[in-house]
Amino acid sequence: MPKQILSLTVNDEPKDVLVQPYLTLLDALRDELGLTGPKEGCGTGDCGACTVHLDGKPVASCLVLALQARGRTVRTIEGLGESHTLHPLQDAFVRLGVPQCGFCIPGVLMAAAAVLAEHPAPTEEQIRYGIAGNLCRCTGYTKMIAAIQEVAGEMKGAAR
Amino acid sequence: MSVMKTTRDVKGVGLSIPRPDGADKVTGKVQYVADITPRGLLHAKLLRSPHAHARIVKIDASKARALPGVRAVLTAADIPELKRKAPTRAHAVLAIDRVVFAGQPVAAVAADEVAIAEEALDLIEVQYEVLSAAVDPLQSMKPGAPPVADAGTEADTSEALAHSAVAMAKGETPTKAVNVSQTSHVKRGDVAKGFAESDVVIEHTYRVPMVHQGYIEPHAVLAEWDRAGNLTLWASTQGSFNTRSEVADVLGIEENRIKVIPVECGGGFGGKIRALCEPITAILARTTARPVRYVMTRREELEAGMPAPQVIIRLKTGAKRDGTLMALEAETVLETGAFSGTVLAVSAVFLGSLYKWPAFDIKGSEVLTHKPSVAAYRAPVAPQSIFAIDSQMESLARALRLDPAEFRARHLSHPGDPMANNQPWASMGAPEVLERARAHPAWTGREAWKKGARPGTKRGVGLSLGGWLGGLQPTGATVKLNPDGTLSVLTGQVDIAGTNIALAQIAASAYGVDIDKVKITTGDTDVAPVTGLSAGSKTIYTVGVAVMQAAQAARKQTLEIAAGELEASVDDLELVDGKVVVRGVPDKGVTLQQIGKKGNLYMSKVEPVLGAAHPAFSQQAPAFAAQIARLDVDPDTGEVTLCDFITVQDVGKAINPLAVEGQMQGGAVQSLGIALTEALLYDDQGRLTNPSLLDYRKLTAADLPNLETVIVEVPAPAGPFGARGVGEPPIIPAPAAIANAIEDATGCRLTELPLTPERIALAIARTRPT
Numbered sequence: 001m002p003k004q005i006l007s008l009t010v011n012d013e014p015k016d017v018l019v020q021p022y023l024t025l026l027d028a029l030r031d032e033l034g035l036t037g038p039k040e041g042c043g044t045g046d047c048g049a050c051t052v053h054l055d056g057k058p059v060a061s062c063l064v065l066a067l068q069a070r071g072r073t074v075r076t077i078e079g080l081g082e083s084h085t086l087h088p089l090q091d092a093f094v095r096l097g098v099p100q101c102g103f104c105i106p107g108v109l110m111a112a113a114a115v116l117a118e119h120p121a122p123t124e125e126q127i128r129y130g131i132a133g134n135l136c137r138c139t140g141y142t143k144m145i146a147a148i149q150e151v152a153g154e155m156k157g158a159a160r
Numbered sequence: 161m162s163v164m165k166t167t168r169d170v171k172g173v174g175l176s177i178p179r180p181d182g183a184d185k186v187t188g189k190v191q192y193v194a195d196i197t198p199r200g201l202l203h204a205k206l207l208r209s210p211h212a213h214a215r216i217v218k219i220d221a222s223k224a225r226a227l228p229g230v231r232a233v234l235t236a237a238d239i240p241e242l243k244r245k246a247p248t249r250a251h252a253v254l255a256i257d258r259v260v261f262a263g264q265p266v267a268a269v270a271a272d273e274v275a276i277a278e279e280a281l282d283l284i285e286v287q288y289e290v291l292s293a294a295v296d297p298l299q300s301m302k303p304g305a306p307p308v309a310d311a312g313t314e315a316d317t318s319e320a321l322a323h324s325a326v327a328m329a330k331g332e333t334p335t336k337a338v339n340v341s342q343t344s345h346v347k348r349g350d351v352a353k354g355f356a357e358s359d360v361v362i363e364h365t366y367r368v369p370m371v372h373q374g375y376i377e378p379h380a381v382l383a384e385w386d387r388a389g390n391l392t393l394w395a396s397t398q399g400s401f402n403t404r405s406e407v408a409d410v411l412g413i414e415e416n417r418i419k420v421i422p423v424e425c426g427g428g429f430g431g432k433i434r435a436l437c438e439p440i441t442a443i444l445a446r447t448t449a450r451p452v453r454y455v456m457t458r459r460e461e462l463e464a465g466m467p468a469p470q471v472i473i474r475l476k477t478g479a480k481r482d483g484t485l486m487a488l489e490a491e492t493v494l495e496t497g498a499f500s501g502t503v504l505a506v507s508a509v510f511l512g513s514l515y516k517w518p519a520f521d522i523k524g525s526e527v528l529t530h531k532p533s534v535a536a537y538r539a540p541v542a543p544q545s546i547f548a549i550d551s552q553m554e555s556l557a558r559a560l561r562l563d564p565a566e567f568r569a570r571h572l573s574h575p576g577d578p579m580a581n582n583q584p585w586a587s588m589g590a591p592e593v594l595e596r597a598r599a600h601p602a603w604t605g606r607e608a609w610k611k612g613a614r615p616g617t618k619r620g621v622g623l624s625l626g627g628w629l630g631g632l633q634p635t636g637a638t639v640k641l642n643p644d645g646t647l648s649v650l651t652g653q654v655d656i657a658g659t660n661i662a663l664a665q666i667a668a669s670a671y672g673v674d675i676d677k678v679k680i681t682t683g684d685t686d687v688a689p690v691t692g693l694s695a696g697s698k699t700i701y702t703v704g705v706a707v708m709q710a711a712q713a714a715r716k717q718t719l720e721i722a723a724g725e726l727e728a729s730v731d732d733l734e735l736v737d738g739k740v741v742v743r744g745v746p747d748k749g750v751t752l753q754q755i756g757k758k759g760n761l762y763m764s765k766v767e768p769v770l771g772a773a774h775p776a777f778s779q780q781a782p783a784f785a786a787q788i789a790r791l792d793v794d795p796d797t798g799e800v801t802l803c804d805f806i807t808v809q810d811v812g813k814a815i816n817p818l819a820v821e822g823q824m825q826g827g828a829v830q831s832l833g834i835a836l837t838e839a840l841l842y843d844d845q846g847r848l849t850n851p852s853l854l855d856y857r858k859l860t861a862a863d864l865p866n867l868e869t870v871i872v873e874v875p876a877p878a879g880p881f882g883a884r885g886v887g888e889p890p891i892i893p894a895p896a897a898i899a900n901a902i903e904d905a906t907g908c909r910l911t912e913l914p915l916t917p918e919r920i921a922l923a924i925a926r927t928r929p930t
Binding site: 086099131 | 185189
């Protein structure tokens with residue numbers, strides 16, 4: 001199959017890459033753009049490790065064809081914070097000791113950022129359902145929820 | 161070894177310090193095997209058998225070999241070093257003549273792209289003669305069952321040795337049934353007399369299905385050879401030295417020709433101890449003279465990983481009306497899949513040792529079936545065994561109308577009491593853990609809480625206690641003083657959960673500097689001292705001792721150098737704020753930087769400070785956890801809503817409480833998964849019917865409440881600063897705690913896991929008048 005040109009914006013930068021029509025967005029990000037933060041844990045959209053933002057909404061990038069992202073905006077874990085500053089969620093995850101093996105963490109953080117974008121003052125239930133599509137086998141989720149709640153509280157304080 | 165104290169308080173042991181690689185983990189910078197792409201990389205794929213048991217009549221790979229972009233297609237015929245009687249799963253690189261489980265690899269491909277390798281698999285033609293399969297372990301034990309192993313294959317007990325070092329008499333009678341690969345038998349006293357004198361005798365059969373460890377990163381390995389015949393493996397492994405030994409044995413090459421680089425491991429939980437796909441990937445790399453990477457798919461993980469065994473335990477117990485325990489009889493069947501390798505003895509120890517039975521008779525069998533062979537899963541066989549014994553204790557207490565927690569406390573073994581294998585229980589905190597759990601408001605306030613049930617739902621509270629004997633393994637570490645006065649710690653320990661920060665804290669406290677002066681590195685097998693597995697809850701307990709002793713040795717060398725410089729006795733020196741001073745004379749001193757620098761100066765006579773330790777000690781440190789579950793049950797649908805879940809655990813000493821809590825919470829959820837939702841389901845042909853994470857149901861954030869942790873510290877005499885193992889105890893009690901809570905709510909005793917809504921609703925329906 002002939003490759004096709006994919007033009008899109010990734011982490012605020014315009015990109016042009018040649019991809020096979022059958023390539024997933026996850027594989028394009030990882031193999032063509034060198035962004036290995038998004039992980040493949042299942043390839044069937046069940047684990048959430050590949051979560052990225054497509055036009056600001058969280059998607060399982062293993063279920064999106066790369067060419068479906070043509071002309072659109074993608075944000076990965078590499079673009080969540082600034083180059084030398086962690087995003088408040090990343091900072092809270094580190095301080096509260098969330099990451100263990102760490103494999104699910106990039107996907108969880110992208111899902112968590114989407115929760116906060118949708119619900120600036122989320123309830124615990126909104127947070128829990130917001131990351132319910134992201135499986136973690138190490139942490140039991142408790143410290144994740146606490147970290148997300150802490151950042152939500154700070155955002156609320158700052159908005160006042 | 162005694163619990164050591166430092167000369168003064170430094171920032172080290174006991175503090176909640178976030179792991180230093182946290183920022184790399186939250187930014188996606190950390191690299192796992194699948195993230196590493198050397199130039200010229202080829203991608204591997206394996207063709208797997210669709211049948212659980214079949215003879216391979218013919219393989220024709222010619223079309224696959226002709227596909228452009230394919231660099232190698234291998235079958236067993238192309239690999240002369242393969243043994244027909246494969247002693248372990250790692251040795252069964254590709255099937256020879258016969259497949260023994262659905263998902264067993266029969267051919268391997270290396271190609272320029274993953275998609276090409278997948279296309280090549282479709283072009284390989286395999287002709288099978290399907291044979292009848294032994295799928296149910298109880299049927300597989302019977303004479304005449306289809307044989308699984310090739311005749312003459314030995315039982316594999318290395319897993320038991322690695323995990324728990326349980327000394328145990330093997331079964332004395334030679335086994336007749338063809339698929340029984342190991343037996344065990346322990347007994348004490350007169351069981352028949354004990355039952356005859358019992359007022360209450362209860363018998364149940366408990367069943368726990370095969371479950372998967374569920375790490376989110378599938379198995380992955382990258383292999384590359386140099387021209388001199390040396391192999392480098394980038395592996396997702398829990399033990400780089402074990403991986404090196406197994407791969408060397410399978411390939412028949414010397415261990416020092418293999419370098420295993422322990423790349424960041426995306427979870428293991430026992431499933432990434434034994435070699436699995438490393439040998440075939442190395443062989444493909446050798447054949448093609450190119451780097452080859454193999455990453456398993458999730459479907460392959462579920463169909464052909466190394467799950468936990470199915471466990472079936474028939475348990476009969478008797479007691480007198482006043483609550484005196486009389487006798488216990490057990491028959492345990494561990495389904496090991498197509499290759500031997502369970503920790504059979506551990507089950508007997510827990511069934512017979514946790515409570516004080518005057519008479520017991522415990523028989524165990526490991527049974528082969530035509531399913532993927534099993535491996536360890538975090539406290540292997542303990543959750544299943546405790547589910548049985550603790551459910552049974554609850555049933556006895558209820559039948560005798562005794563408080564179930566008090567009943568356990570009355571009969572619980574204490575340090576010094578004999579275990580089922582007649583060894584005495586070592587120092588352990590089971591009594592303290594049970595006491596703290598019984599005093600928890602969730603337990604003391606349970607009757608009042610249950611009254612708050614919403615109309616139409618039933619509420620129950622359950623408690624369970626379980627533990628782990630604690631693994632042991634010789635291990636090494638070095639601590640060196642750098643020219644600027646900082647410390648570098650080196651081990652080969654794979655850090656999955658955050659153990660490296662705790663090891664660095666141990667080094668800081670043992671040497672006498674603050675943690676910010678200590679950096680720890682996990683070295684590859686070429687540079688690191690020999691280090692054990694990250695398994696068996698023994699990283700901090702054993703590697704922690706190695707690091708502590710290495711730091712103490714470095715401290716001693718440092719003080720001796722300072723004594724020479726200061727013309728003082730070592731006994732008069734102390735280390736304060738990075739400076740060795742004569743006690744009481746704070747301005748007379750030499751800094752660590754000065755000492756470090758002298759050890760690195762041209763023509764200097766001062767030896768560089770290098771502390772090394774490589775302990776191999778024999779004292780285990782059993783560790784216990786109790787869990788309390790408060791839940792609602794909808795009696796019409798059987799749906800369980802978990803309201804509160806508390807883990808009380810003896811950790812000896814919490815070196816890093818933040819990391820300890822994370823272990824307790826994560827273990828609790830795996831335990832709850834075994835209790836409530838997880839099972840690998842097979843059809844009558846031995847094929848997995850739920851090979852995806854949609855159908856193999858793990859608990860999500862939305863299924864759970866916040867998980868409370870209560871840390872208990874009963875120091876372990878041989879542990880570093882009193883620490884004992886933390887990882888495994890919290891995965892053990894939940895199945896019994898949940899079953900006990902469900903019985904408390906509904907009056908129904910469930911004995912088969914997982915406790916699905918369907919099973920609960922059916923059990924409740926059976927109690928209703930028709």
